[in-house]
Amino acid sequence: MIDKIRDLDRRRAGALHSVGDRWRALPKWQRGLTFVAFVAFIYYLPLLGIPGLTWLRTDSISGGSNWAGVLFTCAVYVLVAIGLNVVIGLAGLLDLGYIGFFAIGAYAVALFGSVNSPVVKWFQAEFDLPPTWAVTWAICAFIALVMALISGVILGWPTLRLRGDYLAIVTLGFGEIIRIVARNMEGVTRGPQGISAIPGPEGPPSPDNQIFGLIDIKPWYWLAITVVLLMVFAVRRLENSRVGRSWLAIREDEDAAAVMGVYPFKFKLWAFAIGAALGGFAGFLFASRYAFIDPTQFNVNLSILFVAMVVVGGSGNMVGVSVGAVLLAYLPERFREIADYRWLAFGLAMVLVMILRPQGLIPSKRRARELKDRAAEAEEAPAHV
């Protein structure tokens, strides 16, 4: 039975690989056009009305969730997966506390942007500001990014000298600590009561908001997906550079990399900080859209879900982890029957993937460098050894 599945899987994997190879073989302009069409489709998704595809919508079942809302969640999870992929997939650091950075980003916008937050109240009292004063959303975005980045460095500095399992345990603890701090420091975070009135691009949530409201989620989705595309672009740049090669070298063999002149600590810290910043920004978007957060939203289950997205999707491959994120966010919404058994289903899926395809659904394959005419040149060159 298992053998049969394996065989099927192998064939499918072969097909996938040849899709990848054929894609890479296409001329540049064709790839460009396809990419543009794909992006256009992504932006069109919330309006999805193509006959034959409408069954994909989560509101096509009775009592289904808001379609654009589900898409927004998918986009945020993809952002998380891309960030976590830098840490786990590229640099090879098992981070089980990624939810901590997500929470820091979310709390950054809540604490500085909401008029209900004790921090903003303190500023108002201290500097004689009007009771409607709070830090604007755009500046909160910056604060969230920087706070997550700094917390990544602070966590990474002492722990990145640890290896493998130790790092996993320490980061797991970190994720929990952030949640517990958020719950217990009532004077700062309002503890379990949570913080409401978290602003969006148009300021605090109010019925007057034209675009970014609580009813129509489409603009939120478009905002999130735009951020995702920007980040994909940025991470791509890093992947195909000296930085990306250093990460991979560290992942493959840290000692050998060091002997070849890579300073492992420096690049591991960068990976950690970049991952943290992306996770923080995802948390920031999440908090802005829901306008309310409390500590229960950031439990360790979610952290494990994040790792599952990366591992199931295909650690090291941005397409793979994005697919993993979308599947894990979307399936329970569309197929409500499994929603109750969500964790069981994820567990099973994880085990199956680990047995059948340890590299994930869409495994990473280093893009062959486009060697212009060099490949041909090399063949001509006599091997003079």
Add this chain to the structure above:
Amino acid sequence: MSDETNNPVAPKIPTQPVPAKNLLEIDDVTLRFGGVVALNGISFEIKEGEILGLIGPNGAGKTTCFNVMTGVYKPTSGAVRFRGERVTGRKPHQISRLGISRTFQNIRLFPEMSALENVMVGTDSRHKTSVPGALFRLYRVRPKEEELPQVTASGGIVRTWQQVRRGFAKTFGLSRHILEERAAEDKAMELLRFVGIADRANDEARNLPYGYQRRLEIARALGTEPKLLCLDEPAAGFNPAEKEELLGLIRRIRDKGVTVLLIEHDMRLVMGVTDRIVVLEFGSKIADGRPEEVSRDPRVIAAYLGEPADAA
């Protein structure tokens, strides 16, 4: 002994004009692992431009010696000096940048990276681009004429676009990231050609045949632009013909001005290529001298007795 007739030992290259300067000095180095004394007060030096052989029976401490030199292990006592500078206590990546590189006895490539990328990790060590540079590409360098974008199209909008790009690069320079990336790739490709495996440049290292992997290790180490290259049994598992090729490669590396330290079990190979040989046994140095002298040394003969001189 058919090897002997088919593959006569290549004539020894005459030593270069007396290389007097010491490139590396190992000074009374001792290293203990708990009760095991892996290195016991070892001292020897490597002269600039020579090929030095490091031999000894299994477990003699040869690899450990490499590990001490490259900063993987810190010696219990003693010091290693490279061009007069103390390297003990420095981190491996710092030592690599000073100019010591090595290969590994049990091949340790980056298996999921292509052959070319493996070498590029080495060449990267001479470059500076980090996260901000790769992300924003703001740091700009004035390119040389041949580094400017070429105008190749004969006409039309493509040509105009190429001209605009060229003009832009001329006025504002090219990003350091792009220039370094190109330099790394060119250099890596050249090294793959140098060791003779350029035909598989884009293959993942783990998919390469064994002999290619061994040579890829050498190319990667050369990528860091070492002054001293340490080869840890580079011919292990090679047949006589491959060994002969490797000898040629080692000589060509030396002729490029790189000093070579070679660990090798095959006495014939060592005798054929080295200028001088250091012999270790049980962590101690038992001989140090020209190949002819060493091969006549009774202690060396005793140490190797019972070890059926491998291939010779």
